Amino acid sequence: KLSNVGYDTIGMGKWHLGHYQENFCPWKRGFDQFFGNLLSGGNQEDYTQKSEDWFPRVNGAFNGYSGAYEGYYLLEGGPDGFKTIGDKYSGIHSTELYTVKAMEYLDLYSESEKPFFLYIAYQAVHSPLMISKDWLATSKCDQKGFDDDHGNREMLCAMMTQIDYWQSSLVDHLKDMGVWHNTLYVFLSDNGANPGYGGSNSPLRGEKGQYWDGGVKSPVFVAGGYTTRALREAGAGHTAHLNTDLMHITDLPATVLSLAGVPIDDLDGVDQWAAITTTNATEVRNDLVININSEMYGLAGAIRVGKFKYIKTPEPEEDTMFWLLIKKMTEEPITDETNMQAVFKEMQAEILSLQTDDNSTYLFDMELNPYERTDGACKVFSECNNLMVHDDYQGVKEMVRERYFYHLSTMVPSSVAFKYDGPLANPDYFNGSLGVPWRDENNLPYVIDDLSDFIPAADRSSPYSLAQNVSEETIVASSQSALAKSAKGFVVASGESVALLDATPSSPAAAGVAEMVQGASWPSLAAFVALNVLVTFGTVMLTQRFRRSASYSPI
Secondary structure: OOHHHOOEEEEEEEOOOOOOEHHHOHHHOOOOEEEEEOOOOOOOOOOEEEOOOEOOEEOOEEOOOOEOOEEEOEEEEEOOEEEEOOOOOOOOOHHHHHHHHHHHHHHHOOOOOOOEEEEEEOOOOOOOOOOOHHHHHHHOHHHOOOOOHHHHHHHHHHHHHHHHHHHHHHHHHHHHHOOHHHEEEEEEOOOOOOHHHOOOOOOOOOOOOOOOHHHHOOOEEEEOHHHHHHHHHOOOOOOOOOOOOOOOOOHHHHHHHHHOOOOOOOOOOOOOHHHHHOOOOOOOOOEEEEEEOOHHHOOOEEEEEOOEEEEEOOOOOHHHHHHHHHHHHOOOOOOOHHHHHHHHHHHHHHHHOOOOHHHHEEEEEOOOOOOOOOOOOOOOHHHOOOHHHOHHHHHHHHHHHHHHHHHHHOOOOOOOOOOOOHHHHOHHHHOOEOOOOOEOOOOOEOOOOOOOOOOOHHHOOOHHHHHHOOOHHHHHHHHHHHHHHOEEEEEEOOOOEEEEEOOOOOOOOOOOHHHHHHHOOOOOOOOEOOOEEEEEEOOOOOOOOEEOOHHHOOO
């Protein structure tokens, strides 16, 4: 949407919103340029990542083989495709690399008359905790006397200090460019801290991955010359004030787009600019969804309605259910999604039968009990107890559940359609890179893998059949038709050019911010103004694709 109203859009750092097809990658979803990591994380200095285990299946049955890959994850993407980076920047910490690259991209656009939107999703301070000894010494975090396990808090402290340093450098760069006065700068995290890696959410209850406020609240600040000017114009420039109204992550892109003059009627978020810049803003949100799962996960989730918070805890947690299903799939044939659903529901019924409102559902008055206490050690019942067990709150329970199930009714239905493409994503085919798309716009693999090492001779079939459950005749016909339409060249490690199937022309890279906002939550976001936008989480024009040798040419 910002592209459509004339913004240059730049994405940096962690993506983690899907990439198995290029259509899901940032340069196909609104960003003019992207540099970073399409995966969830990885080594922050040598830029390698290890995949989850994958399980080839034949006719729905697990054949006894599993594997995992390791490869480089850095890449650059733009309107004409992407290129892998390999180990070019090995030894440079990701925080430094992403910031320096962001400044390089800004310099490329410095002569442009167009406003810009810059989004940086740092991998720090995500695990693995990694920082050089020099930075640890410079930060003096090793002298703070932190009492925690294995020095994790010292490492976390040093990584945060490094982010602070490079954010300062980025701000100085914007000032040197002469654009800081017109920039809206937002800095935030995407979730609460993980105590297992040195984090703390005290005094809030809970941690990352949980529905307690310690898992879903995080500090945010807004800065930039545009913000300063807006505060002064509203008469709030030098007046400290407290606003306890509700604000949701989806409100941030809505606010940003509204400032840019883009209609936001089709978004879940609302414009919160008045709440940020004025002292007497009208409340624009009465409820917010923290998360809602489908019946597949026992309707687990959480919602705020006014001052009340309703929580249905996932027992077991969502990823536990996923891996239980994976284990089940390795034990018996599951030939289609219907059978998979049946197996899932059988496991679910067994697990969820142990739950009751007393042990898995909570209701809190967040004004009186902001830390979600259930210890009972207080004089006023609502200050330290779960209100679900109190008859006086029956009306409140019905009200919050009504809102909960209303939002549930608006969800896209869930599925359990797992596809194990492991062999098709082999880094050997992509210049040693793991986190790159391995299927084209028509969902056909770029490379046909020979799975004969993994599949019993009697069960061998087309790799496409293995991955997609379609006949070889269909694949051959589709391949011939697509090949007749177009063919690109790609470069292998030896420099040899090999024909690469590309079934359809590249789609315009202007899908827009709304696609990302509506399709998934952003790891973090920082935004602009009607002039310049800087997005930072906690913070390409290259047509060649790298593949393996000609013997593995697709189709």
